[in-house]
Every structure is written in structure tokens, then in C-alpha cells.
Amino acid sequence: MIDIDGIKAFSTVADTKSFSLAAHRLHLTQPAVSKRIALLESQMGVRLFDRIGRTVNLTEAGRELEQRARDILLSIEDTQRVISNLAGNIGGSLSLATSHHIGLWHLPQILRTYSQRFPDVALDLHFMDSEVAHEQIVQGNLELGIITLAPTPHERLASVPIWRDELAFVCSKDHQLAQHDRLFIEQLPDYPAILPDMSTFTGRIVKELFTDRGLRLNVTMSTNYLETIKMLISVGLGWSVLPLSMVDEGIHVIKVPNVKLERQLGVIHHVQRTLSNAGSAFLELLQELEQKP
Numbered sequence: 289m290i291d292i293d294g295i296k297a298f299s300t301v302a303d304t305k306s307f308s309l310a311a312h313r314l315h316l317t318q319p320a321v322s323k324r325i326a327l328l329e330s331q332m333g334v335r336l337f338d339r340i341g342r343t344v345n346l347t348e349a350g351r352e353l354e355q356r357a358r359d360i361l362l363s364i365e366d367t368q369r370v371i372s373n374l375a376g377n378i379g380g381s382l383s384l385a386t387s388h389h390i391g392l393w394h395l396p397q398i399l400r401t402y403s404q405r406f407p408d409v410a411l412d413l414h415f416m417d418s419e420v421a422h423e424q425i426v427q428g429n430l431e432l433g434i435i436t437l438a439p440t441p442h443e444r445l446a447s448v449p450i451w452r453d454e455l456a457f458v459c460s461k462d463h464q465l466a467q468h469d470r471l472f473i474e475q476l477p478d479y480p481a482i483l484p485d486m487s488t489f490t491g492r493i494v495k496e497l498f499t500d501r502g503l504r505l506n507v508t509m510s511t512n513y514l515e516t517i518k519m520l521i522s523v524g525l526g527w528s529v530l531p532l533s534m535v536d537e538g539i540h541v542i543k544v545p546n547v548k549l550e551r552q553l554g555v556i557h558h559v560q561r562t563l564s565n566a567g568s569a570f571l572e573l574l575q576e577l578e579q580k581p
Contacts, residue, residue, distance in 0.1 A: 292364065294328030297321050298336060298350075299357045303427070305344050359560075362428045366562045379408035382566040385421035386413065386434040389514050390553055393533060394451060395434065402573055409566045417512050418489055425556050431567045434574075436489045437552040439496075448555045448571065450578050455493075455549035456535060457542035459527040466540040473501065473544050480508040480526040482517050493551055494529050 300310040301321065311318040329336050336350035346354060386395060391413075399411065416424070418435035425433045426444050437447050457476070459465045465479060477498070483505070484491040498505050508526060511517060514534065521528045522538050529549060535541055555571055557563060563571070 290331055291324070291327060292360075294324045294331070295357050295360055297324035298328055298353065299361055301325065301337065301344065302346055302350065302354050302357070303429075307344065358428055362558070362560055365428075366560065376565065377408075378406050378565045378569050380564065380566055381410045381412050382432070382564065382570060383412040383430040384414065384432050384434065384570070385416055385424055385430045387418045387421065387436065388415050389531070390418075390434055390436075391415055392515075393531075394553065398574060398577055401577065402570055405573070406566065406569055409569075419487070422489075422556065425558055428558055428561060431557060431561070431564065432570060433556045435553070435556060437554050437556070438489050439492055444559055445556045446559050448575075449552045450555060450574055451553040453551045453553050454532045455490075455529050455551060456532045457527060457544050457547075457549075458521060458530050458535060458539050459542060460522050460524045461538065461540045463521075463524050463527065463540065465527055465542055468542075470543040470545055473498070473547050474503060476527065476542075476544075477503050477506050479506065481505055482509045482511075482520050482526040482528045483507050484512050484514075484517070485510050488512055490529075490551055493549065497547070497549065 297310065297314065297316075300313055301307055304310050304313065307321050307325075308318050311321045314321065325336065332349070332353075334349040335347050336353060338345045338347055399413075402409070403411065414421070414424075414430065418433075421430070421433040421435045422438060422442070422445075424430045426442060434450075436453075437449060441447055457471075465471065465476075483494060486492065486495045486507075495505065509520060511520075514530060517528050518530060518534055518539070520526065521530075527542065530539075532541075555574060557567065557571075
């Protein structure tokens with residue numbers, strides 16, 4: 289019979305690629321993690337990790353087991369939640385992932401109201417890029433993600449749009465681009481741009497807009513922190529694309545005819561993971577508050 293503690297240790301080592309980091313995450317000693325892995329390898333009759341110096345890599349058998357182990361743990365956690373939900377109580381811990389932008393601009397009132405309504409829930413809030421949060425939810429490591437939604441939905445995830453985030457072309461008020469009443473999109477690549485990395489969901493939206501028109505962006509700097517981009521353009525280092533909600537008196541909006549840019553912000557959760565009562569209550573509160581005028 290396969291030991292569940294061994295499966296959990298295996299999955300954590302596979303995720304962190306480190307026995308010491310896995311031990312820290314599991315609140316165990318490193319020898320205890322090594323013992324659990326050794327027992328699991330003995331039970332399965334195969335080596336699951338190659339250990340060369342400080343490097344830990346999955347063997348072929350380990351790679352075969354990796355997703356199955358995650359599915360086993362997800363199934364166990366899901367069963368525990370289903371049974372716990374039967375009591376109808378809203379408590380325990382709720383793990384959330386969100387981007388810095390959403391956390392700053394959209395969540396303060398929601399978190400305040402949620403904490404007041406459900407004081408028995410301990411919020412475990414993680415700040416990270418939307419793309420990282422997306423992957424954490426796919427892997428089943430966190431319950432809910434409040435993020436920029438991916439342009440293409442993932443088959444393992446349920447996505448609930450909450451906010452329509454209109455984007456604007458922007459520069460500083462003393463930038464050369466600010467001297468024009470309007471600009472055609474074909475003119476923007478002639479000037480340096482400061483944009484999120486093209487691998488991010490927002491970067492992909494911008495890149496697709498220009499690529500579809502056969503245009504090549506002139507990106508001189510890249511960062512995924514929108515507040516940093518705002519600072520860089522405010523001192524005249526280039527133009528960018530920012531949420532309209534971030535525009536203030538120090539920023540000039542470039543009028544580009546016949547172009548409308550927006551992204552969807554919302555909630556994601558794993559389709560094979562039953563939401564806890566706390567998670568369901570959070571999702572319902574989000575939808576309730578955002579439907580109010």
C-alpha cells in the first residue's frame with residue numbers, strides 16, 4: 289500500500305527541486321523527508337530522484353508519477369473539503385493568490401468586508417504575477433486566484449470574469465507623443481516603449497494587437513510591475529499601456545483612433561477541486577460587491 293505521507297513528500301520535493309526546501313514547506317526535518325522518499329521508492333521498487341551533488345532531478349519513473357501524485361493529493365483534499373462543507377460552517381484557512389496591481393486597486397474593500405463577515409476564516413494571501421498564480425492554481429497548490437485572466441482558458445481551470453480593465457496608451461505630459469492630438473497605431477513603434485514582458489497575459493494582449501497589424505514594437509525596457517512602468521513613463525523614458533484607472537494628472541493619454549484595448553480580471557479555481565465554504569463565500573462576495581452600482 290502506498291503511503292500518503294510519502295506521496296506528499298515526493299510531490300513537494302518534485303515541486304521545489306530541493307529536499308531542504310521541501311522539509312521547510314512540510315514543517316519536517318530533512319532526514320524525515322528523505323526517509324519518506326526512500327520508503328516510497330522501496331514500496332514502488334524504483335528510484336524517483338537522481339541526486340547529484342546539490343542537484344535533485346526526477347527520474348523517468350518520477351516524471352511519470354509527478355502528475356499522478358498531484359491528482360491523488362487533490363482528490364484527498366477535495367474529499368476532506370466535501371465532508372467539511374457538509375457542516376455548513378465558514379471557517380478554516382482560505383489560500384488566495386493575487387497580483388500586486390489587483391491587490392492594490394481592487395481588493396482592499398473586498399478583503400475588509402470578507403474579514404468582517406467571516407471572522408473565523410484565516411486568509412492566506414500570496415502576492416505574485418498573474419501568470420505564476422495561474423500555474424499555482426493549475427497545480428492545485430492554492431484555492432483561488434484573483435488575477436488577469438489568460439487570453440486562452442486552461443482546461444483544468446474555471447474562470448469567472450469580475451472586472452473589465454480598460455487599457456490606455458500613455459506617456460508623460462512633456463513627451464514628444466503628447467504634442468499630438470491623436471496618433472495612429474502605426475506611428476507608435478517609431479518611439480521607445482516600456483511594457484510588461486511579452487510572456488505575461490497583458491504583454492501578450494499588447495503584442496497581439498501590433499503583430500496582427502504587421503508592426504514590430506520598439507521595447508527598450510520591460511518590467512511586470514505596473515507602478516514601476518508608470519514611474520518610468522512619468523519621467524519621459526517612453527510610452528506604455530496602463531489600466532485607465534492608474535492614469536492621473538501626471539500622465540498623458542495618447543488618443544489612438546479605432547483601437548480599443550482591455551483585459552479581463554477575475555477569479556480562477558481548479559475544476560477538480562471542490563471549493564471550501566470559505567472559498568465559495570469569497571467568490572459570492574466578489575460578485576455581490578461588483579454588481580452594485
